[in-house]
Amino acid sequence: MPPVTRGAVTISADGRPVSVSAGVTVAAALLDAGISAFRRSVSGESRAPLCGMGTCYECRVTIDGVAHRRACLVTVAEGMHVTTAAAAGAGTDGRP
């Protein structure tokens, strides 16, 4: 993972512009923005990052239209669009 660098980037988190430090992960950015429900289980329970290292798959979100990206493994980039299941308003991830 690259070192945290100075400066800020703006991403769209569930349609809301969020300014975050460059170099952080999407997971960190979302948590920092107060988003805790990243996705929902098959039965509709909220899920959030657990392991933070790409193993548990609990932090999956849709990034720039691609579903099931692990937020803990992706570094934020200027203009990135991130959508969580909470915003999708559905019991399943990946729904547009």
Added chain:
Amino acid sequence: MSARRADAIVVGAGIVGASCAAALARDGLRVLVIDAGGAALGTTAAGMGHVVVMDDSREQLALTRYSQSLWRVQSDAVRAASELEWCGTVWVAEDETQLDAVRAKQRLYRDHGIDTEVLDETSLLAAEPKLRPGLAGGLLVPSDGVIYQPAATMALLALARTMGAEVLEGMTVEEIVACGVRCGADTFRADVVVNAAGAAAASLTPQLPVVPRKGHLVITERYPGFCRHQVAELGYLASAHVMTNESVAFNVQPRGTGQVMVGSSRELVGWDASVNRRVLGKMIARACAFMPALAGLTTVRTWTGFRPATPDKLPLIGRWPDVPGLWIAAGHEGLGITQSLGTAALLADLLAGRDPVIDPAPFAPDRGVPAAVH
């Protein structure tokens, strides 16, 4: 052991065995189901979940249509637990020749009272937007469906239990004897024994013309709406019909969870269950040739299983004359999920001396098909 004796012993707790258990229990028999592993972990786990009408032969059409109609009349509880979705099937025609075959298929289905719709390229893409452009068209069969067959098996076993059936899992039937089965030192007695052991049926009744035909399956993460129908290439039937050593065909199914199930492959390699990356690659490439966007999906699991294939592509349903009390419900290859309820109904009618709804003769286990092909 309490259940040393039952009216009927069903060997195999897959979807066919579970269906037989429920049907026989409904007829008032005390049923004992015995499975070497666990319910729905054998042949049933090698299936996709089709509840489809298939027309490889007149007999196959009769049984799949009958069986599908029985899925329609299951209780709300069984249908819900089975995740039954009447999503319909889209048969894809790659070119004009296949489109002619689609029209013939429509005529045949119409003769059997099944409404279908011929799709041109535009309406095909409207029905399934993830298919690639440039395909000739297809046939939409709205009355087909999909179930999650492990859950369906559990629901049918639960139904059988409510009617007094007992299910023993993790107990291996080593031998089927006259009016009974032997499990190690234990012998269970019954007037009727049903061999519903799926791909393993011939290991218990060696003269059965059943061979294991291996298949690979892939399931993806959840992508709700990726496909709306079960989608298969028209060549699927040809792949299924011809007993080649190796073939693949494009077949995807939407699951209730939003997952996409991808098939199919068929191989004759004995009991080697290992995932063959070359065959798997061929299968996935075939699927991606029809639905290129599949390549961008994440898969969560890849596995193999064995389908019980018979030389004439029809299952074996009925009395086995060589062993007193023995009946067979096996040899369904890739249609055991669809045909499970029809098989059980046919078997129960024959056992009870009722007239079956469809002609049982083509399915008689001793109909004289050639012995196993390898």
